[in-house]
Amino acid sequence: MSELTGRHPIDTIEPGSRRARQDQAPSHDEMVSALRSLPHGGLDDTARHLALPPAVRSAVSPLVVALRWSAIAYGMIFGTVQVFATGDFAVVGALTACLFLTTWRTSLPLKLGSPATPVRVAALTDTLIVAVAAGVSGLSESPFRFCVMAAVAVAAFGWGASWAAAATAVGAAGLVLGQLLAAPSGWPSAASLSAFAITVVVVAVLMVFAHVRLLDAERRRQGMAGRLEILGEANDLLTVLNSVARTLPNSLNQREALDAARVQLTITFRPSVIALLELDESHDEWIPKLAEGCMLRPTATISDLPFAMQQAIESSDPVLYEQLGLVDPASEPPAHPVGVASTSQSGLYVRLQARGRTVGVIGLEHPVAGHFRERDVRLVVGLADVVALSLDNARWFGRLRSLGAEEERSRIARDLHDRLGQWLTYISFELEGIMAADEGRFPELGQLYVDVQRALEELRDTLRQLRSGVSEDQPLARVAREITQRFTERTEIPVDLTVTNPDAHLSVPIENELLRILQEALTNIDKHAKADLVQVTWNVVEGRGTLIIHDNGRGFSADQGVRDSAYGLVGMRERADVIAGRLKIDSTPGNGTTITVVAGSMPGSKEESA
Numbered sequence: 001m002s003e004l005t006g007r008h009p010i011d012t013i014e015p016g017s018r019r020a021r022q023d024q025a026p027s028h029d030e031m032v033s034a035l036r037s038l039p040h041g042g043l044d045d046t047a048r049h050l051a052l053p054p055a056v057r058s059a060v061s062p063l064v065v066a067l068r069w070s071a072i073a074y075g076m077i078f079g080t081v082q083v084f085a086t087g088d089f090a091v092v093g094a095l096t097a098c099l100f101l102t103t104w105r106t107s108l109p110l111k112l113g114s115p116a117t118p119v120r121v122a123a124l125t126d127t128l129i130v131a132v133a134a135g136v137s138g139l140s141e142s143p144f145r146f147c148v149m150a151a152v153a154v155a156a157f158g159w160g161a162s163w164a165a166a167a168t169a170v171g172a173a174g175l176v177l178g179q180l181l182a183a184p185s186g187w188p189s190a191a192s193l194s195a196f197a198i199t200v201v202v203v204a205v206l207m208v209f210a211h212v213r214l215l216d217a218e219r220r221r222q223g224m225a226g227r228l229e230i231l232g233e234a235n236d237l238l239t240v241l242n243s244v245a246r247t248l249p250n251s252l253n254q255r256e257a258l259d260a261a262r263v264q265l266t267i268t269f270r271p272s273v274i275a276l277l278e279l280d281e282s283h284d285e286w287i288p289k290l291a292e293g294c295m296l297r298p299t300a301t302i303s304d305l306p307f308a309m310q311q312a313i314e315s316s317d318p319v320l321y322e323q324l325g326l327v328d329p330a331s332e333p334p335a336h337p338v339g340v341a342s343t344s345q346s347g348l349y350v351r352l353q354a355r356g357r358t359v360g361v362i363g364l365e366h367p368v369a370g371h372f373r374e375r376d377v378r379l380v381v382g383l384a385d386v387v388a389l390s391l392d393n394a395r396w397f398g399r400l401r402s403l404g405a406e407e408e409r410s411r412i413a414r415d416l417h418d419r420l421g422q423w424l425t426y427i428s429f430e431l432e433g434i435m436a437a438d439e440g441r442f443p444e445l446g447q448l449y450v451d452v453q454r455a456l457e458e459l460r461d462t463l464r465q466l467r468s469g470v471s472e473d474q475p476l477a478r479v480a481r482e483i484t485q486r487f488t489e490r491t492e493i494p495v496d497l498t499v500t501n502p503d504a505h506l507s508v509p510i511e512n513e514l515l516r517i518l519q520e521a522l523t524n525i526d527k528h529a530k531a532d533l534v535q536v537t538w539n540v541v542e543g544r545g546t547l548i549i550h551d552n553g554r555g556f557s558a559d560q561g562v563r564d565s566a567y568g569l570v571g572m573r574e575r576a577d578v579i580a581g582r583l584k585i586d587s588t589p590g591n592g593t594t595i596t597v598v599a600g601s602m603p604g605s606k607e608e609s610a
Helices: 018-023 028-036 054-086 090-107 117-136 145-159 161-182 190-250 254-269 307-314 374-438 444-467 476-491 508-529 567-578
Strands: 273-280 285-292 319-321 346-354 357-366 495-499 534-541 544-551 582-587 593-599
Touching: 054 090, 054 145, 090 117, 117 145, 117 161, 145 161, 254 273, 254 285, 254 357, 254 374, 273 374, 285 357, 285 567, 307 319, 307 346, 307 357, 319 374, 346 374, 357 374, 374 444, 476 495, 476 508, 476 534, 508 534, 508 544, 508 567, 508 593, 567 582, 567 593
Parallel strands: 495 534
Antiparallel strands: 273 285, 273 357, 319 346, 346 357, 534 544, 544 593, 582 593
16 A cells, blocks of 8 residues: 555655644655765764664664774773883884774764665774784784774674674684784794684673673564554554444434444544545445535446545555655546545545345545644444445435335325414414504514515425325326426426326335436426526326426536535435436536436336336
8 A cells, every 4th residue: 555655755755834844844754864965974874774763773873883993992091001011112003903994983883783785894804904903913912803893793782693603703713813914923822823813712701691682672563563553553442343333223213324424533533524425336436425515426437536535445454645746647647636535645445245145435635745644544444334234224224215105205294284384373363363463563563474484485395396196096197297287386387297108107105216316307497506497397108207497507527426415416316326227417507407317117026026
């Protein structure tokens, strides 16, 4: 997933607004990497390649410098004594070589643990130089013998046992070479050479042992830290899933399930954009179910979706963009935006799967780059499984529930008539009596009476819609005529109804859902369209019905048809899904809106089996 993550190198951040600088600020690791890349400067990276605890790694460089200079200080003190006592001025040359090398390594220290061959060879070269200096100035009696031990210790600690052995061998060779240069006529005594070599080997073994133990301690520390992090994330995920498990399955109503999912996504990830689309498998289309903080098309093919969502659908893992604005998904600019909202800078996208099939996709976005992290990726995997199952259950339950919905509509209509209707009628009668006795002293009563009458009329219209339904004796062709006539009487918007084949009809459940879609469409036209003409066409051919509702109103952009609260279009699409129908919405600003619903027999009905 690293190829999906875009980051600013710190040397390419351009000046901008304060907000932009805060959003694009490099992380601590990026700044450290950039400083280390500066030639011969920046941070001291003596132990950068060593996998040691941070506290130990930060102390390595001072300790190495202190070790080298302690050895030089010993050599300077006792070398001076040796020169005055014996007059051996070879010690001066050895001191010069050791002092120059120590100063050089203080300014440009070796990068311990570096895999680069030149660095390792440099460590052996240092050992050879100080060993020759020690051999020239007296071998085991040399005041610079500790410089040799320091050089071997650095090689052993930096690269382990194999390079410790190599440094020891090079040191021994250097001692012999230095002794031969000081006294060409004779080899150094075996006892003197052996004693010194044993001391160097002991130092090397101790450094290798320290190197191995520190590396082992760091591995255990990292392993423990990793386990603690995993346990913490698992605990967070279990908390989230427990909360989801207690909220989502409480209702099989799809709208309630979606609202519960929205709340949980908001609490867990704090996004500014939530886009949830459901897959209509029968037509291979993606239908918006949640559109918070963004606007989505009423229906889309996979090629119409934002690029990041396409990647999530095709991937088995979530897709993370830590910086949307810096990702180039292809060699050429994509045909569609990378993210859902143009203001988003980071995004997290995941495919929803239930019962082995894809049911939807979720996109979460935020205007701040880096808002979503790897931890969120692991959390969203578990959450997506629960949301997908809940969404799929609610979808199938909605299809089953539609078969018994008409009885519930009749019960609600009776309750509204017996309770609210009677109360409004009583209030109306009381207002008439008060107004008759008032003799015009309180003109506000007249306006209140008008409002009550309007509420009564709207209640009666609602009751007529609830009670209106398709039956064997009242097919959609006849009921639709009554519905459109009442719509014209109430809104003064003429409706031209055309029934092409009045003797043909579909099953009662299908036509009932089509009737509800017609009612919802007329309600939207009255509230939003500002139309002065509506055309409705109903036709049934060979068991397949087509309902077309067109208005000449203001229309809307298809790309912005589904907003945060645009549940009218969503509700119509859900009703079409219940009867395995296809709903298409065509609209452009200024040219009105056309809603087309094509539906056939319900699965398992007599028409389908025939």
